């Protein structure tokens with residue numbers, strides 16, 4: 001019987017592919033910025049579905065949209081038209097940065113990046129892609145080829161040819177790397193998995209200018225930064241960047257699997273059958289995404305991320321711990337670079353009722369739902385302070 005934590009953990013462990021390092025915690029419910037485990041213990045959720053839960057858990061508007069649409073029509077391939085899809089495409093392109101007037105709908109971040117790479121190749125007739133060191137774009141072969149982390153790449157080489165990586169925020173290196181075969185430059189606005197590292201505005205602007213000058217396309221990966229996370233609906237808005245292709249996913253559909261590749265004017269008409277997806281644009285995900293966009297706008301979640309994010313950064317910068325090297329972020333995408341490994345800190349936080357993420361070996365990453373309250377943020381800061389203090393007393397005992 002799968003009724004106890006031990007039984008559930010044993011069943012998963014026996015039958016899962018085993019590719020995830022897992023925490024021995026069985027999460028069975030959520031509401032807003034809280035989740036609870038099978039024993040009924042509540043946690044403040046700064047994992048936030050790894051960025052998929054910007055609206056928090058069990059948001060009533062998403063629950064209603066999904067329930068209603070599930071009873072009407074779940075699946076409808078893109079060989080037909082659909083009312084929910086038409087409404088979503090209109091709303092999404094209206095909300096997107098200027099010029100992104102079309103979108104390909106898919107089911108995940110990696111798929112959105114794959115679509116962007118394919119569209120860049122087919123539209124420029126060129127093959128190469130320049131990406132950034134520490135960049136993360138997903139784990140399918142095209143997206144993995146753009147991802148930098150050798151641990152993810154090496155077991156699967158040879159990858160797709162034509163990809164190279166330049167240091168993030170190094171405009172001179174980027175200028176050197178873009179040649180006549182460069183189809184696209186692919187960048188995050190804030191590197192998420194790579195350690196919560198915001199781009200320099202000047203770097204982004206020279207990337208955009210270089211692409212336009214040299215006939216390459218600028219692909220921005222907003223899979224993690226999109227839908228209000230950074231305090232703007234899309235992070236490119238902070239810098240006035242107008243990408244030619246933009247990949248989104250994670251929080252797009254209130255936590256349901258969905259992604260999209262938005263397409264700008266410099267990308268020509270795409271050949272019929274050049275790409276596709278069975279589940280892409282399904283009415284259920286479209287209904288959830290429409291409800292999500294409405295909630296983000298009607299409940300002021302973008303402003304909330306900006307205000308709460310600034311508050312959280314300020315509180316964290318006020319912490320006095322010898323283990324903190326740097327605190328950085330944009331909106332509610334926040335990283336604390338430690339002078340120690342992050343895993344014991346994550347465990348200490350969990351024991352204090354706070355779930356958080358790593359971003360590499362030494363960065364603690366916070367991705368709370370944008371609906372989180374200031375009181376909960378205060379509890380998170382207190383838990384981080386206490387966890388780091390405990391590490392100090394352990395270190396002095398040794």
Ligand SMILES: *Cc1c(COP(=O)(O)O)cnc(C)c1O
Nearest residue numbers: 108109110136137138192223224
């Ligand atoms: C999570 C992420 C991806 C991959 O998304 P999946 O849905 O896991 O395939 C790609 N790019 C960025 C920036 C991400 O944060």
